[in-house]
Amino acid sequence: MTRYALRRLAQSVAVLLGVSVLVFAIMQLVPGDPIRAALGQQADPETYQALRDRAGLDDPVPVQFVTWIGNAAVGDFGVSFRSGETVLSLILERVPATLSLAVAAIIVALLIAIPLGTLSALNPRKPVDWFASLSSQAGLSVPDFWLGIMLILVFAGTLGWLPSAGYVPLTEDPVEWARHLILPAITAGVSSGAILTRFVRSSVLESLGQDHVRTARAKGMRARDVLTWHVLRNALVPLVTVGGVQLAYLLSGVVVVEYVFAWPGLGQLAFQAVESRDYPVLQGAVLLFAVIFLLVNLVVDLAYARLDPRITYRSAR
Amino acid sequence: MSALLTVDDLHVAFRTRRRPARVVNGLSFELHPGRTLAVVGESGSGKSVSSLALLGLLPGTADVRGSATFDGAELIGRSEEELRRIRGAGIGVVFQDPMTSLNPVLTIERQIGEALRAHEKVSDDGVRSRAAELLTEVGIPDAAGRLRAYPHQLSGGMRQRVMIAIALAGNPKVLIADEATTALDVTVQAQILELIERLQDEHGMGVVWITHDLGVVAGIADHVVVMYAGRCVEEGAVGELFGRPAHPYTRGLLGALPVVDDPRPARERDELVTMPGLPPDPAALPPGCAFHPRCPVRADARCATEPPQLAPVPGSAAEHRAATFYAEEVAR
Amino acid sequence: MRAGETLRLLFRGPTAIVAAAVLLVLIVTAFLGEQLAPHDATGTDVSNRLQAPSADHWFGTDELGRDVLSRVILGAEVSLRVGAVAVGISLVAGVLIGLLAGYYGRWVDDVLMRLSDVLFAFPAMLMAIAVLAILGPGSTNAMIAIGIVYTPIFARITRASVLSVREEVYVKAARSAGAGDLRIIGRHVLPNVTAPIIVQTSISLAFAILSEAALSFVGLGTQPPDPSWGRMLAEGRGFVEQAWWMAVFPGLAIFVTVLAFNVLGDALRDVLDPRQRQAMAGTGVTA
Numbered sequence: 001m002t003r004y005a006l007r008r009l010a011q012s013v014a015v016l017l018g019v020s021v022l023v024f025a026i027m028q029l030v031p032g033d034p035i036r037a038a039l040g041q042q043a044d045p046e047t048y049q050a051l052r053d054r055a056g057l058d059d060p061v062p063v064q065f066v067t068w069i070g071n072a073a074v075g076d077f078g079v080s081f082r083s084g085e086t087v088l089s090l091i092l093e094r095v096p097a098t099l100s101l102a103v104a105a106i107i108v109a110l111l112i113a114i115p116l117g118t119l120s121a122l123n124p125r126k127p128v129d130w131f132a133s134l135s136s137q138a139g140l141s142v143p144d145f146w147l148g149i150m151l152i153l154v155f156a157g158t159l160g161w162l163p164s165a166g167y168v169p170l171t172e173d174p175v176e177w178a179r180h181l182i183l184p185a186i187t188a189g190v191s192s193g194a195i196l197t198r199f200v201r202s203s204v205l206e207s208l209g210q211d212h213v214r215t216a217r218a219k220g221m222r223a224r225d226v227l228t229w230h231v232l233r234n235a236l237v238p239l240v241t242v243g244g245v246q247l248a249y250l251l252s253g254v255v256v257v258e259y260v261f262a263w264p265g266l267g268q269l270a271f272q273a274v275e276s277r278d279y280p281v282l283q284g285a286v287l288l289f290a291v292i293f294l295l296v297n298l299v300v301d302l303a304y305a306r307l308d309p310r311i312t313y314r315s316a317r
Numbered sequence: 318m319s320a321l322l323t324v325d326d327l328h329v330a331f332r333t334r335r336r337p338a339r340v341v342n343g344l345s346f347e348l349h350p351g352r353t354l355a356v357v358g359e360s361g362s363g364k365s366v367s368s369l370a371l372l373g374l375l376p377g378t379a380d381v382r383g384s385a386t387f388d389g390a391e392l393i394g395r396s397e398e399e400l401r402r403i404r405g406a407g408i409g410v411v412f413q414d415p416m417t418s419l420n421p422v423l424t425i426e427r428q429i430g431e432a433l434r435a436h437e438k439v440s441d442d443g444v445r446s447r448a449a450e451l452l453t454e455v456g457i458p459d460a461a462g463r464l465r466a467y468p469h470q471l472s473g474g475m476r477q478r479v480m481i482a483i484a485l486a487g488n489p490k491v492l493i494a495d496e497a498t499t500a501l502d503v504t505v506q507a508q509i510l511e512l513i514e515r516l517q518d519e520h521g522m523g524v525v526w527i528t529h530d531l532g533v534v535a536g537i538a539d540h541v542v543v544m545y546a547g548r549c550v551e552e553g554a555v556g557e558l559f560g561r562p563a564h565p566y567t568r569g570l571l572g573a574l575p576v577v578d579d580p581r582p583a584r585e586r587d588e589l590v591t592m593p594g595l596p597p598d599p600a601a602l603p604p605g606c607a608f609h610p611r612c613p614v615r616a617d618a619r620c621a622t623e624p625p626q627l628a629p630v631p632g633s634a635a636e637h638r639a640a641t642f643y644a645e646e647v648a649r
Numbered sequence: 650m651r652a653g654e655t656l657r658l659l660f661r662g663p664t665a666i667v668a669a670a671v672l673l674v675l676i677v678t679a680f681l682g683e684q685l686a687p688h689d690a691t692g693t694d695v696s697n698r699l700q701a702p703s704a705d706h707w708f709g710t711d712e713l714g715r716d717v718l719s720r721v722i723l724g725a726e727v728s729l730r731v732g733a734v735a736v737g738i739s740l741v742a743g744v745l746i747g748l749l750a751g752y753y754g755r756w757v758d759d760v761l762m763r764l765s766d767v768l769f770a771f772p773a774m775l776m777a778i779a780v781l782a783i784l785g786p787g788s789t790n791a792m793i794a795i796g797i798v799y800t801p802i803f804a805r806i807t808r809a810s811v812l813s814v815r816e817e818v819y820v821k822a823a824r825s826a827g828a829g830d831l832r833i834i835g836r837h838v839l840p841n842v843t844a845p846i847i848v849q850t851s852i853s854l855a856f857a858i859l860s861e862a863a864l865s866f867v868g869l870g871t872q873p874p875d876p877s878w879g880r881m882l883a884e885g886r887g888f889v890e891q892a893w894w895m896a897v898f899p900g901l902a903i904f905v906t907v908l909a910f911n912v913l914g915d916a917l918r919d920v921l922d923p924r925q926r927q928a929m930a931g932t933g934v935t936a
Contacts (some may be wrong), residue, residue: 018767029783137915141908143859145866146882146900153889153896211417215480217374218412220405220435220487223397229431230420237422252772256863260886270775271867274782286779290770307422 008301012294019290020072024065026286027055027279038081038277054079055280077284082276087284090269097167098265101188101258102250104181108189109196109246112139114239117200118232121208132197139194148187148260155183165262184261188254192246199242200235207235237307244300251296252289319389321523322348322371322408322491327383327393329363329370329547331599337380338599340366342547344383346540348491348523355526355534355555357570358544361596364527368493372408373400388490406436409484411513413496415476419468425452425479426464432486451482456512474505478512485516492517493525498533510537531570535559540636543567546597546607549627553637563630563639563648565614606641614643658920665916671909679726686723688716691874699892709894711884717894720876721902727877728906731792731870732858736850738796739857743803744846748834750804751811762808765801773798777860781869788861788877791870795860799853806849810842844921851914855907862903878903 027034035051036043055078056064071078077087120132156164162183168176207213208231216230217223255267262268266285273281329341341363348354356364370381371392385392387407392400404410412418420428429448433439439447445464452460455478468476477497484492494513498506514537517524526538534541534555541558543551543566551564562568594611597603603610609620619625619642627638631645641647660666678685688706694714702709708717750761768776780794814820820837828836864870865879873880878899885895 014763015766015770018763019770022767022771026779026783031783137908137911138904141855141859141904141911143862143866143879143882143900143903143907145863145879146896146903149882149886149889149896149900153893157890211412211414212420214369214374215410215412215418215483216420216431218372218404218410219432219483220401220403221431222401222435225431225435229423234420234422249772252775255774255778256867259867267775271778274778274869277782279782282779282782286771286775289772289775293770293772 004305005302008298012298016291016294019294020069020287021065023283023287023290024068026283027057028061030277030279034277034279035081038279051079051081072284072287077287078280080281081278082281087280090281091266091284091288094264094266094269096169097263098251098258098267100167100170100177100181101184101254101263101265102247104185105188105250105254106192106243106247108185109192110243112189112193113196113200114236117197118204118235120197121201121204122227124205129201132201136194136197139190139197142190144187144191144254145256145260147190148183148257151183151187152260165260167262167264184257184263187260188250188257192250196239196243196246200239203235203238204231207231210234237304240304240307241300244296244303248293248296251292320347321350321388322525323384323386324367324371325384325386327367327370327385328381329366329375330380332378332380333600336600339602340547340599341370342602344542344544344547344549346542346549346552348525350490350523351517351521352539353517353524353526353537355528355538355541356544357528357531357534357541359529359596361599362544363547363599364544365495368410368495368525368527371493372404372410373397374404402436404435405432405484405487405489407487407489408491408493409487409489410493410495411477411480411484411497414500415473415480416468416500418480419476421468423467424464425466425468425471429464429479429483429486432483436487447486448482451485452479454485454516455479455482456508457482473501474508477501477505477509481509481512481516485520488520489522491523491525493527495527496529497526499528499530506533513537531559543570546602547599548607548640550608550641551639552627553630554634557630557633557637561630561633561637561648563633563637563644564641565612565643565647566608567639568647569613614641614647617642655920659916662916664912668909668912668916671905672913675725675729675906675909678722679729682723682726686716686719688719691715691876699888699895701892702894708898709892711881711892711895712888717881717898720881721878721898723876724878724881724899724902725906727788727871727875728858728861728903731788731795731861732854734792735795735857735861736799736853738793739799739803739853740846740850742796743800744807744842746800746804747807747842748811748838751808751815752830752834752838754815758808761804765804768797768801773856774860774863777864778867778869781864786869786872788865788871788875791861791864794864795857798860799857802853803846803849806845807842810845811838814838814841848914848918848921851910851917855910855914858903858910859907 030037035048035055035057039048039051052058056067059067068078075088077091079086080090083090116132116135120129123129152164155162163176163180164183166180168180170177210230212234213226213230216226221229252266254265255271257263258265258267259271266288270282270285270289273279273285324347325345327341327344328339330337330339344363344367346354346356356367358364366375366379369375370379371385371387373392373395375381381393383393387403392403395403426445426448429451430439430444433444433447448464449460452463457463457475457478463471463475468479471479477500480497492513497513498509501509510533513524516522526534528534538555541552541555542549543558543564545566551558551562551567558567559571562571597607597610603621605619605621605623606612606625609615612620625640625642627640628644629635630637630639630648632648639648660669692715694710697710697714698712700706700710700714706716706718708721711717711720746761746765750758771779776798777791777794780797781790784790784793814837817837820833823833823837861870862877862879862882865877866883868883871877871880881899882896882903885892885897885899889896
């Protein structure tokens, strides 16, 4: 188990190194002078020079890279070209909003996927299966930004039940936090729900055909217990992996949903950084997303090894 | 003595996209308390499907007809809940492959405990001590320690002992052993056979032993049913059936040459005696005797048109019966 | 499998037929855009602004009085072109990389596959945005960005297929008979990877169109006054309370197009590559 964990960790570190080279390259690849591009021609020369020095742009590229990656490793991603605040503080400010949205969205996705996928596997080629397959195709194909606008139109506009945009911190007002969270979470969760529905269906179908399910029935167990403990339990173990990948994607990839709902998360931050050519912020955000993605994948793989005792066995042998 | 389990004219067909696959076609047998019945046949002969049909464990695409009574009560057509009460408590099953038949992600204790809890309310401590007792009873050393193990941490023979412990948990009157030793090494096979015989004596269970291996049957069975294409083609007390097999198929299984006047050249006959070919497709059973395309005798025009009925074998005890037109010649 | 047989199997069920019909209509619309549009798609008419759907303007008019239906019709061409070019880039680059990695193995494989691991570590949409941050906004750059994002998936699929045929007896025989690398790749390897690549192309087209719409929606893709669906949706978003039709119809157009490519891709997978269904189920390759 330990050897497996170490090997996975080493792999992730190697990929992370590649990722940081690419992220570093963003600043180098911008045509012209990135600071000039960000500040415009009329910039105050002192501010300009201060930012140039802080970003170390006058050093040779390899020196710049080593400095940058060394700083990044201890959480120093530089300062914003715009506000002069450190990138780290800008990122930390956005974490609660992003975390709320990602967790709520994955819950929405699982609430769709587990019942729908299971029902469709238990009734293959019946109307419910057909409905599940159609809705999962639709969920995959619907543009999330359009879905968001439609939900706003109906639930915030016509019905007036929920706020159309914005974020309220949980610590400030839990009820408003939840009310603001519902529409973005549904919008972001639908496509993950669609992917997971297909996965749950095939996983449950495979699980249903296993010999040990027959054993469980032959013991005289109730159908419901067989379904819970022998079909679903075994089918959902691999769901940890796929669900984890979806969570990583939701933590980092819902730029457009955040944009639609004016949700002050990390995706918004990255997007605003692009619009305002605030390259250090963009670099920090992109690097962070990649780290989150790698980390979640790593954790998921290790958790999977715990949930399925056979994997531990194989690596220990 | 009345029978514990009676199967009468059982039919099972699976609905498929094309014609239905008729897997069991009129099977009948009786099992008495404390006795061992062996059901023998190649894979695909319908022997396992029959046992699953009794317990209502076949998928929804199966049509089951006929009758099967356990302890005097009809099983076929019973409600799922009524069948559930019989599974494990009335009739226990040990399946072929103990690796796949046990759930890989649950502990041994949990899997035995489920069988205990399915039929009565038991406390956690009660489950633990009863599960440990059961493991000891099936010959697993350090039973208490093994309870926390997962199936993959045990050897094949140990896993099969766990399967037997699970089957015993509900104190069944009938134990169905479905190819229970097929996946095991020869030495382990012998140990498992011995274990089941011992448990049968201690508990007074009736045992249905389903296997493709007549060698396994010889030492343990009282009565043998030989199946081919979903039908019983020969049955009788083990001594008679082994001593005077009357059906060419039984002869084939025993690897013996049928002694019959055959007009064909010896070379051709020898080739056929090793039973070439496969059992027929259950969706397209041949007319007449289902065995006739592979039959080394087949000297009669009736073979291809008229299915032979089970009839007493001349010169044997009344319970020795065979479904062939050549019982007398083959059994000679 | 022969092409005729493949088509017959593909169009067994009604869903694939409907999807193919929808795509056919879309392609025709894209080619005949100007002729089909009932009104001038770029002509503004302020007196006629924000009109609800009517007999004259089936999909209503926008804030500048332009006919929404005409703009949706012209948007088909933009969406399909950007999608097709982007997937074309991924396809060519990905297959090339996958062939090199799979066929030559060793360090070439290591380098290329680690590189694709690195690209996989970025969420697709974010990577497209980062690329556009470097290249600047615009529909050409959007094609390049989307093309880069979906290259690794083609590379992986191709590599996997190459690895599975590389050790086949007939390929070894061809090699020992002195056939050159190019000849072996062309004759033995490529035909084997066609099926999964066709399937992936259909699915990638769906995601590429979705990505283009998303990028245009946030203002990084197609620029005004070109009638891109994503752009129209962004404009309609501001008027959603007064003029729901401005946001509903372009979004429906994206939805139907993407759905059609996805359904067709699924049907193709069932026919051409049944094994891949399982393998692809959990990769989460979405926009």
